[in-house]
Amino acid sequence: MAMIAAEAEPTYLDNENTIASWLLTKDHKRIALMFLASITAFFFVGGFAATLIRLHLATPNGLLQPSMYNRMFTMHGVIMVWFFLIPSIPTTLGNFLIPLMIGAHDLAFPRINLMSWYVFNLSGLVLLYALIMGGVDTGWTFYTPYSTSFSNGYVFAAALAVFVNGFSSIMTGLNFVVTIHRLRAPGMTWDRLPLFIWGIYSVSIVMLLATPVLAMDTLLLAVERFVGTGMFDPLRGGDPLLWQHMFWFYSHPAVYIMILPAMGLVSELIACYARRPIFGYSGMTIAMMAIAILSFFVWAHHMFVAGISIYSAILFSLTTFFVAVPSAIKVFNWTVSLHKGAIIFDAPMLYALGFVLLFTIGGVTGLMLATLGVDVPVHDTYFVIAHFHYIMVGATVSAFFGGVHFWWPKMTGRHYPEAWARFAAILAFAGFNLTFFPQYILGNLGMPRRYYTYPAEWQSWNLLSSAGASILAVAYALPLFYLGWSLFYGKRADPNPWRATGLEWLTPSPPPKDNFEHTPTVLIGPYSYDPESDRYTTQDGVSHA
Amino acid sequence: MYQWLPFWPPISSKQGIVVDDLVIAEVVVSTLIVLTVFGMMVTFCVRYRRGSQASRAHLMRKTWRIEIGWTVATLIAFLALFAWGADIYAWLFRSPPGDIEIYIVGKQWMWKVQHPGGQREINALHVPTGKTIRLVFASQDVVHSFFIPAFRIKHDVVPGTNETLWFKADQPGVYRFECTQYCGDQHATMTGEVTVMTPSDYEHWLTDQGVGQSLAEQGESLFRQYGCSGCHGPNSTVHAPSLNGLYGGLVHLQDGSVRRADEAYLRDCILEPRTFTVAGYPPVMPNFSGQIGEDDLMKLIAYIQSLAHRSASWR
Structure with a gap:
């Protein structure tokens, strides 16, 4: 045994x-x-609530009591937003890949990283208590004032859970920003960073700046209720x-917390499977940073019919159109990144293409909601539900699933079964559209949410x-089975099964505990794929066939 | 106008047509964008699939020209949509003087409607065609939102203030209205029907309700009951602002600001008079916050509004 161990360095999984x-x-x-396990558990709890909601709405009179239905959509929202979507890509793939992609041995603050996981689970326990x-x-x-003076639910506990959860976000964001600034390998300049890292970097800044506001919000809410x-009561x-x-000063940037990492991630997938450089690398980085900054100036577009002044509504509509411009550029760039490629349709690419289409549909309907005159009739109807599910589920969850498949060999050392994975990707795309497209029509017909x-x-x-x-x-359940199966029976993976260019593929799959035997030196930017010569x-400058 | 469209809701107001022109324009633009992206994607995916014979030579490497091109193009298109939408919004949310003003109180979980003639209904609203109807809202508890899909109008009803909406219905019929801001257990039942009638049918309906005291008359008796008339009445010796001709005009306040005397202002002045002291008057009016319910407030406001009309005719 000792001799074998001496020959091959143990992987991070079995050391x-x-x-x-x-x-x-x-x-x-x-x-x-560990984060992947936690958020997967919450994904299925939130998904269970969603299942009940859709079962209930299959008939006009439903099967749940009204109070139970109202609790279900609340829990679905709270769990999916704070316990799945916001942590989804950053805490799992971000956590795993940032050091590997920039050539570091770990994050800047490994203990804070572990603490973030404990704080996250603590907040989850508080929420489950509620x-x-x-x-x-x-x-x-x-x-308010429904939540502070009228609701008879466990608002205090839920607000506390969200409050605690925010600290996990802040710690993770802080850790990522410092890591990306300080721990890049020699030669890994800002203009050579993979777009996934740019996505994580921009989102970490939003997390750091916006989440403290959420802490203030939930604290004031809890104090007011207790x-x-x-503070929020007109009688006083x-x-x-x-x-x-x-609330929206945090929660609108939060939407971008969900989508920015997905944007970066999908750029990795498209470049690798189209076998060509991403179109407009610097445009993509500028667009992501522009979205991160502009995301702080659009919050009141959630309040166009709430009684804000006409002037502020006009201002916020305008800023919302501005933030749509970089999003549109990204869509064009991804699409043109397919031009003259040598495209392979593996499961991660199917998810990535699905992402672009669903993000586009969610994006153009977002434009309709940003248009003041159009928002008035569709505000707070199923049109809005459909719109944000296209962005948060259609786009973000597709990207997350694509990323988990793409880096699965790196994380586990095993290949996933390709045929099953493609089947699940196509099924998810079809099922998603069938679920949410009718909701646009329902919203336009005037069906209110909740x-x-x-x-x-x-x-x-319905x-x-x-x-x-x-x-x-x-x-969504299928991967649980075939990925679980692949842990034991999947084909063993090479260091670089997809012939990709990032530093994470220079080290064995799965990587050793310290990631790299020698810190790599970076000589070129990402995505040096040549479709002509294949x-x-x-990124260390070595050319491969 | 757009009734031939499949799966399209009924349109029954002037607003509906104006809003729907823009909705349809945006649906068309959106469809074109999605089809362009989808078309390019499918074309590239087929033509440049791995193993196809298409040439990959001369890959585009200088991209900024193209990128600036489509950035500017999208920006211009977006600004046009923005301006169109903002224009409609300002028109929708700046109520003109109404031919008929109807007062609606939202509470968990019903809409209580009071007509100027004193007629009352719950979760129902009767209006004539061709008249500008102005709705004045108040909430007795939490945030509600009033939405008539067929008229394409909606506004939140936030407690602590008055909100207004206006519309001009043009097709007789029965349409749904609903609460669209989640307000608790029975939120989904806070719906009702608006019945649009021809003006003559509307007159019949009004008389069939049995005419009692009008809203302003009820407000006048409350005006005496709450002791308002002691200072603001015609024979008062107290130095208090006259309410004749007040409604709709501009008021200069002690703190130097100027406010239009609309429903929300009158409401604020009744409930928190010390915060809104009129320039040149001593702050002596007692605070009525928490003393007067939303229904009575609306009657008082209706009475003060009627004084505006009265004084206008005297001049």
Whole structure:
């Protein structure tokens, strides 16, 4: 045994195997897997709530009690936003890949990284407490004065959970910013960073700046609910709109926290499977930073019918159109990145192409919502539900699944079964559209969100949507089985099974505990794929056939 | 106008047509964008699939010209849509003087409607065609939102202030209205029907309701009951601002600001008079915050509005 160990350096997975070696690990790769386990668990809890919602809405009168239905959509929103989507790509793939992609041995603050995981799970336990004790029925937006004076749910516990959860976000964001600034390998200049790192960098800045505001919001909400400070209560000189401003000041940037890492990730997939450089690398980086900055100046577009002044509505509509410009540029650049490629349609690429299409549909409907005159009728209807699910689920979750498949060999040392994975990717795309496209039509017909009952003439659209949801559920559950299977029976992976160019592919799959035997030196930018000769050059400057 | 479109909601107001022109324009633009992206993607995916014979020579490497090109193009297109939408919005949310003003109080979970003639209904609203209807809202508890899909109008009803919406219905019929801001357990049942009638049918309907005291008359008796008339009445000796001709005009306040005397202002002045002291008057009016319910407030406001009309005719 000792001799074998001397020959091959043990991987990060099997260098120690006690429970304590996992729970006290400071290895970013192990912490990434622990985050993956946590958010997967929450994904299925949130998904369970979604399943109940769609089952309920299949018929006009439903099967749940109204109070139960209201608790379900609230829990679905809270769990999916704070316990799945926001941490999804950064804490798992980001955590795993940042040091590998920039040629570092770990994150800058390994202990803070571990603490972030514990804080995250602590907040999850508080939330589950709220859920088990009787749930919350305010919607994930906690609008006052309903949440402070009228709701009889566990608002305090839920607000506390979100408050604690925010610290996990802040710690992770801080860690990533410092790591990307300080720990890049020699030669890894800013203009040679992979776009995934740029996506994570921009999102980390948003997390650092926006999440403290969420902490203030939830604290004030909890205090108002507990001791009645009157901050948001018009009877005591407060203002309900103050809550909405403060809440959206965080929660709109939060939408970009969900999408920016996905944008970076998909750029990696498209370049690798199209076998050509990404079109407009610097345009892509500028667009991501522009989105990160502009995301702070658009929050009141959630309040166009809330009673803000006409002038501020016009201002926020304008800034929203501005933030749409860099998003549009990214869509064009991804599409043109296929031009003259040598495209391979493996599962990660199918997810990436699905991402671009669904993001485009979500984006153009976002433009409609940004247009003041159009927002008035569709605001707070299913049109909005469809729009943000196209962005958050259609785009972000597609990218996340694509990324998990793409880096699965690197994380586990095993190949996933390609045919099953392609099947799941196509199924997810079909199921997604069937679920959410009818909701655009329902919204335009005037079906408001958060309704447990609706007129019978809207049933066929709701039934279609519920049918699509059942397909989507299968597509999202499938990877659990075949990826689980591949852990034991999957084909062993080479260091670089996809012939990709990033530094993470220079080290064995799975990597050793310290990532690299020798710190690599970076000579060129990412994405040196040549579709004409079918050669590619990794970032250390070595050309491969 | 757009009734031939499949899966399209009914349109029954002037607003509906104006808004739908823009909605349709945006649907067309959006479809074109999505089809362009989809078309390019499919074309490239087929033509440049791995193993195809298409030439990969002369890959585009200098890209900034193209990028600046489509940045500017999207920006211009976006600004045009923005301007169109902002124009409609300002028109939708700046209510003109109404031919008929109807007062609506939202509470968990019903809409209480009061007509100027004193007629009341719950979760129902009767209006004539061809008249500018102005709705004045208040909420008694949480944030609600009033939405008539067929008229394409919506506004949140936030507690602590008055909000207004206006419309001009043109097609007689029965249409749905609903609450669109989540307000608790029975949010989904906070719906009702707006019945649009021809003006003559509307007159019949009004008389069939049994005419009692008008809203302004009810407000006048409340005006005496709450002791307002002691200072603001015609024979008062107290130095208090006259309410004749007040509604709709501009008021100079003690702190130097100027406010239009609309419903929200009158409401603020009744509830928190010390915060809105009129220039040249002592701050002596007692605070009525928490003393007067939303229904009574609306009656008082209706009465003060009627004084505006009265004084105008005296001149």
